[in-house]
Amino acid sequence: MKDHFKIILGIFIIILLGMAVYSNSFSGQFIWDDNYLIKENIKIRNWNNIIEIFTANIGAAAGEENNFYRPLQIISYLFDFQLYGLNPAGYHLTNIVLHILVSLCVLLYVRILFKDNLLSFLTASLFVVHPIHTEAVAYVSGRADSLSAMFIFLCLISYAKIYHSSKKNIWFVIMLLSCLLALLSKEISIILPLLILLYHYTFKKQIVFKWFLPLIGIISMFIVLRLFFIEILSNTVETSFIQRLPGVFFALTKYIDLLIRPYDLHMEYGYKLFSFKDTFVVIGIILFIIFLVSIKKIRKKNQLLFFSLGWFILCLLPMSNIFPLNAFMAEHWLYLSSVGFFLIIAKMILFLYRHMKFHYLAGGVFVFIILFYSVLTIKQNQYWKNPITFFTHTIKYAPKSARIYNALGNEYNKIVDIKKAITYFEKAIKIDLRYLPPYKNLSMHFLKIGNYEKASEIAKAAINVNSNDPELYNILGVIYLHSGQKEKSLDLFFKAVQKDEKYAHSYYNIGLMYKSSGDIDKAKKYFKKAIQHNHFFLDAINDLGILYASQNKAKAKGLFMEIISKDPSFAKAYINLSVIYLKEGDHERSLKYYDKAVKLGGEINPYLREIIEKYRKENDI
Numbered sequence: 001m002k003d004h005f006k007i008i009l010g011i012f013i014i015i016l017l018g019m020a021v022y023s024n025s026f027s028g029q030f031i032w033d034d035n036y037l038i039k040e041n042i043k044i045r046n047w048n049n050i051i052e053i054f055t056a057n058i059g060a061a062a063g064e065e066n067n068f069y070r071p072l073q074i075i076s077y078l079f080d081f082q083l084y085g086l087n088p089a090g091y092h093l094t095n096i097v098l099h100i101l102v103s104l105c106v107l108l109y110v111r112i113l114f115k116d117n118l119l120s121f122l123t124a125s126l127f128v129v130h131p132i133h134t135e136a137v138a139y140v141s142g143r144a145d146s147l148s149a150m151f152i153f154l155c156l157i158s159y160a161k162i163y164h165s166s167k168k169n170i171w172f173v174i175m176l177l178s179c180l181l182a183l184l185s186k187e188i189s190i191i192l193p194l195l196i197l198l199y200h201y202t203f204k205k206q207i208v209f210k211w212f213l214p215l216i217g218i219i220s221m222f223i224v225l226r227l228f229f230i231e232i233l234s235n236t237v238e239t240s241f242i243q244r245l246p247g248v249f250f251a252l253t254k255y256i257d258l259l260i261r262p263y264d265l266h267m268e269y270g271y272k273l274f275s276f277k278d279t280f281v282v283i284g285i286i287l288f289i290i291f292l293v294s295i296k297k298i299r300k301k302n303q304l305l306f307f308s309l310g311w312f313i314l315c316l317l318p319m320s321n322i323f324p325l326n327a328f329m330a331e332h333w334l335y336l337s338s339v340g341f342f343l344i345i346a347k348m349i350l351f352l353y354r355h356m357k358f359h360y361l362a363g364g365v366f367v368f369i370i371l372f373y374s375v376l377t378i379k380q381n382q383y384w385k386n387p388i389t390f391f392t393h394t395i396k397y398a399p400k401s402a403r404i405y406n407a408l409g410n411e412y413n414k415i416v417d418i419k420k421a422i423t424y425f426e427k428a429i430k431i432d433l434r435y436l437p438p439y440k441n442l443s444m445h446f447l448k449i450g451n452y453e454k455a456s457e458i459a460k461a462a463i464n465v466n467s468n469d470p471e472l473y474n475i476l477g478v479i480y481l482h483s484g485q486k487e488k489s490l491d492l493f494f495k496a497v498q499k500d501e502k503y504a505h506s507y508y509n510i511g512l513m514y515k516s517s518g519d520i521d522k523a524k525k526y527f528k529k530a531i532q533h534n535h536f537f538l539d540a541i542n543d544l545g546i547l548y549a550s551q552n553k554a555k556a557k558g559l560f561m562e563i564i565s566k567d568p569s570f571a572k573a574y575i576n577l578s579v580i581y582l583k584e585g586d587h588e589r590s591l592k593y594y595d596k597a598v599k600l601g602g603e604i605n606p607y608l609r610e611i612i613e614k615y616r617k618e619n620d621i
Helices: 002-025 034-039 047-054 071-084 088-114 117-129 131-137 140-162 168-183 187-203 209-229 241-260 279-293 295-301 303-319 331-355 359-384 387-397 402-414 418-431 437-448 452-465 470-482 486-499 504-516 520-533 538-549 553-566 571-583 587-599 606-618
Strands: none
Touching (some): 002 088, 034 088, 034 140, 047 071, 071 140, 088 117, 131 331, 140 168, 140 187, 140 209, 140 331, 168 209, 187 209, 187 303, 241 279, 241 303, 241 331, 279 295, 295 303, 303 331, 437 452, 437 470, 452 470, 470 504, 504 520, 504 538, 538 553, 553 571, 571 587, 587 606
């Protein structure tokens, strides 16, 4: 009974610590990738989009194609959207809860492995407060780390339970389900078999293949499906393994340094190459060689140290740049791996407490570390407060990052500080002449203020940098359209789809041009092409519905209802349905959709408003 009380008290303290150190992150806004994963992601607006979530990468709906297949992460945002809409506080709450749940999983797994309540409590407490995890917790888009870690631990816990429980079948099912959910959360989960082998090797447990092989089967099927059924973009990083190898050891040293001294934490470490002569590289090589040489001796003399070091290295393995990634290191890549470090620190504190009999000293050291980490975490949360604070802080550590300057320019553009926006866009171009986003942003800025000459000049400069980017031709086409050069505009839209036959925006613009010229059949054709290549191109579906409204009202209604099923907040669809039903004489349904449009803040046609309000008045509604 006494042990149960201690366990419950430990769980309560960990929950309290997690809520305390991240409470100031509730006021944080959406930042960076949050924009395309949440704010612009139509898929999270309705449960009808569930199939689409499982059949594309996480950025597809917002036009941000990438190589990440994490449907469970998007589903978690879908849950949040149903509860909180686009209120960032709700999404931050979910992140904090997930982080606390992962911490409790750490508590349980360490307890299962080492049969030590105090060791498991100390490890989980260190994990929950350490500032290295702010990138995975205070940043909403960092959720994939905590989500995958939770299911990885549940899988490992279930696997260990199979060997000791009489309810083996139940734990076996939970293990397989957790493995699948982990894979659908983040790609790092493919290391599960290695972590299980580490468990067997450390604790000298014989593998029962009827439990282990099904896990391998699920992971193998996932990899096959991932390779052949989810489109993978080509990797633009052109470096050899030998070129990247020094960076692997540099990152190893830097990770250990950040765990011990978590100062100057930030995003955007960038894609850098290092020399074997670099001090951090040399230290990393020495540490790795020491581990390899002493691996058998450590295992025999100290299982905990062996397991901790093995865990640390194995969890970093997928993120080590053996295969090229988009950065040489990132703080959130330590989320799972750091458990090995905290386990060692917890054991050192316990050594003081139990073997040296320095009870008060051990307690003081633990409290000091927890307070030290907590203060740094609370301070680090401010980094994620708002986009301008975030990007301004990041520039201090990444002064040569063109994408950070471009992102900061975007944020100043949103608050209409045009002078600063232009300054940052130009700075981004100066840093990296081949980085296209600032060209596009500058060009669109000058388009908005009516300086077509300057806008086209920048767009053409970008095309000289990369003549294969369809968006550049699309932007130049829009500029010519606004300046009255329709033939040139149409040619550029067609050139864009020649560069990329899946580029939906140019098909849509071609459709708009044919619509304005009265060629309805061609307009339909190109709207359909836009929709074919982007099922969530709601403006294209809406315009196609408008074209059908005069010829095939049933078809038009179906298109508008399709929009609503994808995004119930798309006001224009309700307005168009209201107009159709009004023309059919169904005033009751027209009123229903009219009211929904008004509630969503849609721009109501004055004629429609007049008739609906007249009907409402006449019928005393």
